[in-house]
Amino acid sequence: MSTLTRTTFPVRTRKRTLRAAVAGLVALGTVTACGGAGEPADPADFDQLETIIVQSAGGGTDVLARTILDRFVRPQTDATLVTRNDEGDAGLLGLSTVERSDPDEAVIGFVNTTTLYAQYARGEDAAVDMREMTPIAGYGRLPAVLVVNPALGVHTIEDLAALYQAQQLPIGGASPGGSSELSAHRMKADYGLSWTEYVAYDGSADLLAAIARGEVPAGAVSDTSAADALAAGTAVPILTLGSERSKEVPEVPSAVETGLPATGSGENHRLIVASSRLDPALRDRLVEIFEKALTSPEAAAWAAENAVALDYSPPADVDRLIDQMFADIDSIPGAAEILQGS
Numbered sequence: 001m002s003t004l005t006r007t008t009f010p011v012r013t014r015k016r017t018l019r020a021a022v023a024g025l026v027a028l029g030t031v032t033a034c035g036g037a038g039e040p041a042d043p044a045d046f047d048q049l050e051t052i053i054v055q056s057a058g059g060g061t062d063v064l065a066r067t068i069l070d071r072f073v074r075p076q077t078d079a080t081l082v083t084r085n086d087e088g089d090a091g092l093l094g095l096s097t098v099e100r101s102d103p104d105e106a107v108i109g110f111v112n113t114t115t116l117y118a119q120y121a122r123g124e125d126a127a128v129d130m131r132e133m134t135p136i137a138g139y140g141r142l143p144a145v146l147v148v149n150p151a152l153g154v155h156t157i158e159d160l161a162a163l164y165q166a167q168q169l170p171i172g173g174a175s176p177g178g179s180s181e182l183s184a185h186r187m188k189a190d191y192g193l194s195w196t197e198y199v200a201y202d203g204s205a206d207l208l209a210a211i212a213r214g215e216v217p218a219g220a221v222s223d224t225s226a227a228d229a230l231a232a233g234t235a236v237p238i239l240t241l242g243s244e245r246s247k248e249v250p251e252v253p254s255a256v257e258t259g260l261p262a263t264g265s266g267e268n269h270r271l272i273v274a275s276s277r278l279d280p281a282l283r284d285r286l287v288e289i290f291e292k293a294l295t296s297p298e299a300a301a302w303a304a305e306n307a308v309a310l311d312y313s314p315p316a317d318v319d320r321l322i323d324q325m326f327a328d329i330d331s332i333p334g335a336a337e338i339l340q341g342s
Contacts, residue, residue, distance in 0.1 A: 054091030138313030172219030
């Protein structure tokens with residue numbers, strides 16, 4: 001169900017309203033020019049910023065996105081902020097609304113890269129292609145951490161690979177299909193984990209409980225989801241699946257450090273995107289606003305105080321990341337079939 005909240009701030013100008021009114025007068029032959037020079041309104045001087053969060057209301061992404069907008073974007077603009085959730089079709093419906101917005105409208109989408117997998121599974125039938133959208137900023141990453149049952153005495157990826165080669169064992173995942181199952185196939189192909197069965201659980205909590213009970217020896221979950229189990233000692237982390245170490249478990253090496261290929265499905269990135277048709281001047285203004293908001297001292301202090309990984313990425317990095325993740329999915333045999341089963 002879609003939810004809507006509205007926060008109103010002092011409005012600098014009502015450019016779009018003025019432009020519409022003038023257009024009507026021109027049609028009646030009453031006015032022949034807008035202002036002295038007859039120039040159109042600057043689209044970068046917008047009076048409303050509409051945000052569509054393509055994850056469900058009340059979840060971690062939703063809470064973080066709304067915090068960013070209210071605390072750190074608010075001081076950067078006088079515009080009215082309108083925010084709503086639309087998680088339909090794994091976020092593709094919300095992104096399609098962003099994509100259809102007018103070029104001179106400040107409409108953005110907060111999206112996780114998990115939506116890429118839904119797009120890949122839909123193929124040409126996907127409602128929107130994230131590769132074509134306009135990147136505004138990245139604002140965080142959630143690395144996946146490979147964890148094992150502590151009773152196994154496994155401490156490295158080499159130890160785990162040897163265990164799988166010696167015995168016929170399953171591997172666990174937080175869901176059927178999606179990035180969880182893709183990560184398992186990547187680890188089977190490139191990390192030496194020759195598992196015999198992928199066992200899908202209903203979320204990270206169920207997977208971690210199954211690892212603690214010994215139902216499966218290992219599985220990958222986000223670093224934040226694993227925090228309680230790691231603190232309780234019911235799971236042991238041995239590898240971060242992305243290209244960098246996790247801030248939650250900085251002592252655990254990344255795949256790249258151990259000489260293994262990084263897997264895009266091993267990290268969930270949080271991104272802000274806009275329509276592919278967005279006016280360049282409006283794009284530049286939005287990029288400026290979010291760079292200032294996400295790199296402000298206030299944002300850094302809040303993130304440190306609340307143990308939130310708030311990492312800014314410029315548009316070029318976001319663009320490159322999306323392309324890399326598609327390439328990573330393409331490199332996994334049977335990726336489309338795996339994702340279609342989710």
